[in-house]
Structure formats: C-alpha cells, structure tokens
Amino acid sequence: MTLAKRRGALFLCALLPLLLLVTAVSLNVGATGVHLMALWQGDAHGSLYAERVVLTQIRGPRVIMAGLTGAALAVAGAVMQGLFRNPLADPGLIGVSSGAALATACMIVLGGAGLDMAVGSMHVFITGTAWSVPVAGTMGSFAAAWLLYQFSTRGGVTSVSVILLAGVALSAFAGALTGILIFCANDTALRDLTFWTMGSFAGATWLRIGMLCPFLLVAGWITAGLTMPLNALLLGESDARLMGYPVERIKRLAMLLVACSVGPTVSFAGAIGFIGVVVPHLVRLVTGPDHRFVLPGSALLGAALLIAADTLARVIAMPADVPVGIVTAVLGTPVFVWLLTRAHEREVLA
C-alpha cells in the first residue's frame, strides 16, 4: 500500500470512532439529562422509562437524521467539486437546494394553510399536510436538477460550465420567486419559512428517516461507482474520455446523486450551509485528492460534524433550540476562510 493510501485508510479508521463518540455524546446531552443505559434498562414502568422515550423517540431519530444529512451534503459537495474541478462547487451553487427551497416555500405559503411546520414542536409531521412539505421539496430539487440537465445538454454532450452558470442563474431565479412568496406570506408562514431557511433537526422522526433512506441508498450506490471516474475527471474531460470513462454518463449520475442526496435532506431539515463545501476540503487536506478516500471520508466527517453542530445547537441556549444552520454557518465561515487563505498561501509559496 502506498504512503498516500495508508494515510487515507488510517484517516477513515480514525473517523469511525470519532463518529461513534460524537453520536454517544449527542445522545447524552440535551435539555433533559438522560443516560444511554436507559436504552436497555428503561422498561415500561421503571424510573428510566421517560429517559428511554427521550432517547428512542426524540434524540435518537434527531441524531441519525443529522448524521445522514451531514453525510449526504458532504458527499454531494465532494462529488460536485470533483465534477467541476472547482473547490467552491457546492450543491447550493447549482440550484438544487434553491429548487427545494422554492417548492418548500410554495407548500408553506400557498399549499399549507394551517400547516404545522413549527420547527421545534414535536407533534408535527403525522398529518398528511406535513408530508407535503418534504415531498414538495424533494420534487423541487429533482425538477431543478432536470432543468439544469436540459439547459446544459446539447447533442448528448453536457457542459459542466453551463451547469455551473445555469445553476447560478436558476438559484437567483428561484430565490426571486421565493422572495415573492415571502412577500405574500402571512405571519405564520413567514415564521415557518424563516425557520426552514435556518435548518433544524427538531422535526426528525423514524418515519421521516424511513422516507429519506431510499433516496440515500440510491445516492450511496451511485457514490460507490463514482470514485475512480471522479479521479479520472480531475485530469480533464478529454483525458478521462480517452482513458475509457463514459464521461457523459458520469455527469448524469453525479447530478442524480446530488438530487437524491440534497433534495430530500434539505426538504426535511431545511437549508444547512457549509457542510458541502468545507467537509470535502478538510478531508482532502489529509487524504489527498483520491476520491476512494475523499467520498467515504466526507460521509463520515460530514455526519460527525453535523451531529456535533446539532448538539451545540441544542445546548448553547438551553432549553431553546438554535437552528443548526446558524451553527454551521458561524463555525463554517472562519474554517472556510482559513482554508482559502491557506490554499492561497500554498500557491504563492509554491
């Protein structure tokens, strides 16, 4: 095994216990003090019953939802950066998140009269209308990905630069339409929308995780087949094609992966920034550019960081629940700027 591969494998091995540790801490910490032993000892009538309910029905799904979302966003970011050979590429940049945001805003403002979308309350998402928001968000992201593909494909050839530019335009357009909806919204819808744009896992349930899983399974299956093609694409489209990789198919699969990863997670948890940009960078700093390590590393680190951010969101203003999007942005911005300046320094000094 080469030096770079050994370092990558060691890093992956180190991330796994980190994820388990963060998960355990996150399950333990919160407004209600609980102990993990309650999972095994809390019977129906025992003293630990309430703690067991908190763990299995509230905190458990929340932690798992945060982990899955972090993994999905980070992998989607890593795939976008590999596809565009651009370190700033992010699912948000190409309009997939904006499509989900627009569809979600439509449901909240126009379709969800009396819709209980109050992030933070636990009695939501059982009624039919509550499902309509994530379903609409998912469809919005898929519609955005499909539109982008149509805009950027001519004669069977998809231009990644057109995807990027059309994605920026689509984001701006979807943002404007969302703005109109916000302008028309009543106070309740406005509050719901505002909370949605800041992201939260307070509404996580096992049912929602069940809904998320098929999309993430498809995304995981695509990811497994994209590691070597994305490595080849770092050499440029021409060289990847000459080496025998079906470049157009890779682009289609990458867009499908982003839609499957980002659409449902954004729809369920709201807009959560920086994970998609920062995590792949952090992983690359250790593993190098090889996507065989970058993609699984991003999944593990993205999951660990978002669980940690959600834990912070729960505890920094207890008993209030700070939107997790704020935490990731507040922590992510300085890290991102540090990464940029470090990369610039390295280029100047090289």
Add this chain to the structure above:
Amino acid sequence: MSLSLHNVGWCAGGKTIVHDASYAFEAGKVTAIIGPNGAGKSTLLRLASGLLPVGGGVVHLNNVPISDLSPMYLAGGRAMLTQDSPLRARFTLRDLVAMGGQVSAPLLGASARLELAEQLLKRVGLGAFIERDIMGLSGGERQRAHLARVMMQLEAAVHGTDKSPGFLLLDEPISAQDLSRQYLVLDLARAHARRGGGVVLIIHDLNWAVACADQIVVLHDGRIYAQGPPEQVLTNALASHVFGLEEGQVHKHVATGKPYILPHNMICQ
C-alpha cells in the same frame, strides 16, 4: 492491430479544419504527422482517437468502427497523450500512472498495476519520483508522467500476454523536454513500435521526425499534402511550399542519406 481513417473531416466555427482525410496507420511503425501551426494535426489525431466525433467518414480500429467498440476495448486499443492536462490535484506519480490502466485492464490486480506503473515511471526517467506529487514537478517531468500514464493504458491491457500493445497517439510529446529527454521519449516511441505497437506522433522538429519516424504524413490547410518515408517526403519543394522556407535548406546526411534541415541562411546572417 490497425488504425485507419476513411474520409474523415471536421468543421468548427464554420471553418473546415480537416478535409476528407484517409490514411491507414500501421502497427510496428512510427508515423510522424508534421505541418505548420493550424494545419489540423491535433484535430486529426483527436479524430483518430475517437475523442472528436467524425464529421463525415469513419475511423476503424482493427477494421471495426471505433464508435461500435466497447470503452474497455477502445481504451486498450489506443491511448493518447494530449498537449496539456488541466490536472491540479496532488496525486502521487504512482497513483496517477496506475490510473491509466483502470478501464483498459479492470481485472489486473492492484499490486501488478502498481508494479507496472513503477516500471513505466522508471522508463520515462522518473523512477526517483514515484512517491512525489505531480504538482511538485517541472513541466517536462509532468509531461513524461502523463506519457507513462498513457503507456500504462496500453501496457496494462496486454500485461501477462504475448499480444502487441495498441496504438500510442502522442500530441507533441517532446514540446517540454530537453535534448536528452527528447531522445528518451522518441526512443520509447520506437521501442513501442518494435514490440508491434503503433505510434502516431505530432512533432514540429522535422529533424527529429526524420530520425524517429518510418512514415511521415504532412498536413497542410487541413489536407494530407504528402505521405511516405522521410527520404521521399522531406524535400526542398515541401519545405518551401508548406513551411515557407527558402530553397536549399534541406540537405542530405552524408552517412545515412536521410534528409535534414539546416537554416544556413539564418546562421550566416
């Protein structure tokens, strides 16, 4: 192995870059494509590799249209070194070169792949840099690292068999090399041909073209202007008409009888 162009053409921006070109590149021989800037040499090579879809006509690899071939077969049958790579990722040379055989030889084991990559890096003179990352190398070294990757694509496909390797298509492979490395790269091309593989290279130095090529194809204004052995093709008339040189610049080497170019009028000034 055979690679042949049949009436292929290519237009871009309303301008015809390659007109109705037909040529059969031979295995076991080095064919040099020469011509002035903008003559269509790189486009012709891209058409031959299948990178560009032919505007008319067809390209055959082993008598089968390349559009009908599987990606794996095509990757093992021809490999192309492009003029420059946009690679900015910090791959080690070993990983970069090993990547070359991923599609053309998917069943080759990881250790055999890495071993072959190391051998090829030694052959291109980069044996001391196997663990170095490509961004830390000079332009000439990077060009040779990519040459090793391209050779890997063909070598991996025939590794462990007695088959000849496929066609090596090289677009200006010595453009960033010093004199001794120019010799090294062209010697590697000749060695590839000696093993039964085909080599097609674009080269601007006509003296090197004569020295290493069995066949020369001259491209002028997108058309094949002349073709044949160097002694027949490189004449004073060709140098004057295609490259705009004054008459009398092409000489015959007394020992080998091969033509060479010496711009003595410039030297005298």
